[in-house]
Amino acid sequence: MKRKLILVAFIALFSVFNICAQLLWKVSGNGLTKPNYLFGTHHLIEKEQINNFDKILALAAQSDAVVGELDMSDILSMQTKIMQSAMMPGKNIKDMISTADYAIVDTELKQLLGAGLEQLGVLKPMMLQTLFVTTVYLKSQNLTKQPEAVDILFQKAARDNAKAVVGLETVEQQAAIMFDSLPFNRQAEVLVKSVKEKQKGIELLKRLNVAYLAGNLIEIAKIDKEDDDMTPAERRPIYEGRNLKWAGQLPVLFKKQSCFVAVGCMHLVGETGLIAQLKKAGFKVEPVILQ
Known part of the structure; x- marks a missing residue:
């Protein structure tokens, strides 16, 4: 009897591990005639590092539509719109932070990017924070580009x-969420905190990369909660708000055509993540094991 219980516990543990250790999920049931797929992305990972990437890419190519956060068919236009959305006309970060903090951020940006706040201070602080965190990490890994x-x-x-190809939101909508959800003064505080705690940010990204490559959604959710640059309420529009909106859009797309959905891995996890939301909507969502 004891051996049987141990075997049952092992099988349960193995099942939980496999469910958690997945980035690729199949969405079916609820009247769908073709399977749909959900995949979590991470922009600091090379495609060569992702197990069975060619097979995942083939699933995307075979689907009737690829659905992403954005339609990325015109990268140059996207970049232009993002930069336009990231500007603070008539404002400058020097009016939002102390002289001492200005000096700290200015020095770090000059060392990192070759340009300081005199040139970059007209950008919205959350744009600067994103640029800073990403570039610091890339340099820590001796990478010259993302x-x-x-x-x-x-x-x-x-x-x-x-x-x-279907985008779940426009560039303008995404930029508004990323760069305008917080007042500029609060954004500046987030930027200063990220600069002062840059090593903590590097370590969190390292852990995220390891968790991502392992497909460990539980660890990814844990890392997300440990990132305290913003409060949970401040982060809600970035994740929960968009997840709930997309969870309303995706069933309509699924019923129209077979879809391969690729969104940031953080959008998969948690009670408001897309996996949980699609299950709540009545779909069968199960991990795909590729050999």
Whole structure:
């Protein structure tokens, strides 16, 4: 009897591990005639590091549509719109932080980017914070540029196979959430905290990379909660708000065509993540084990 209980416990543990250790999920049931797929992305990971990436890419190419956070077919236009949205016309960060903090941030940016707040201080602080955190991490790993986003590769595969590409939001909508959800003074506080605690940020990103490559959604959710640059309430529009909106959009898209959905891995986890929301909507969501 004891051996049987141990075996049952082992099988349960193995099942939990496999469910948690997945980035690729199949969405079916609830009247769907074709399977749909949900994949979590991470923009600091090279495609070569992702297990079975070619097979995942093939699933995207075979689907009727690839769905992403954005339609990334015109990168140059996207970058232009993002930079336009990131500007603070008539404002400068020097009016939002102390002289001492200004000096700290200015020095760090000059060392990191070759330009300080005299040139960059007109950017919204959350844009500067994103730029700072990403560049600090890349330099800590001796990387000269950010890896090519796999979202682009999925969408390219769709276009090459004459399939549809769908964006869940526009560049303007995403920029408004990222750069305008917080008052500028509060954004400046977040930037200063990120600069002062840059080593903590590097370590969190290292842990995130390890968890991502392991497909460990439990660890990814834990890391998200440990990131205290913003309060849970301040982070809500970035994750929960968008998840709930997308969870309303995706069933309509699923019923229209088979979809391969690729969004940031943080959008998969937790009670308000897309996995939980799609299950709540009546779909069967199960991990895909690729061999």
